[in-house]
Amino acid sequence: MPELIARGVEVHLVVPKLNGGPANEPLILPDGSPARNGSQVYRVDTGNQWGDFFTNTWHDNVAIEGFCTELISREGGFDLVHTHDWLSGFAVVALKVGPVSARFKGNLKITDPTKFWGPSRFLIVVEQ
16 A cells, blocks of 8 residues: 555545554555655544454444545545455445445446556555
8 A cells, every 4th residue: 555655646544443543644655654645544433342243343334434424525536445355345335325425436446455456546444
């Protein structure tokens, strides 16, 4: 991801806040300096670590979907939404079919981690 940012791609990385850290901060370039093109990491406080694995994953997705809906409304359309794996798939599918889907430039694409290259601005949703 730092290499994409260095090429000028604006990236918004959304993760559950599981191990602390600020709510948001600039992503890091390959040289270790903070991105200056608006690329950010957002750590979403999901607050749902009291159930079984599937239940926690579902609650994390609901919180991430809500955050991403607000982010999309605030930032405007994105060219691409990328999910790391099935763990965050619930949130991404909800974004694709939900009310914010019309805010995406062109068609909303949900990608596999091994198949992305190209758009200048995208949102990544990652479940850790």
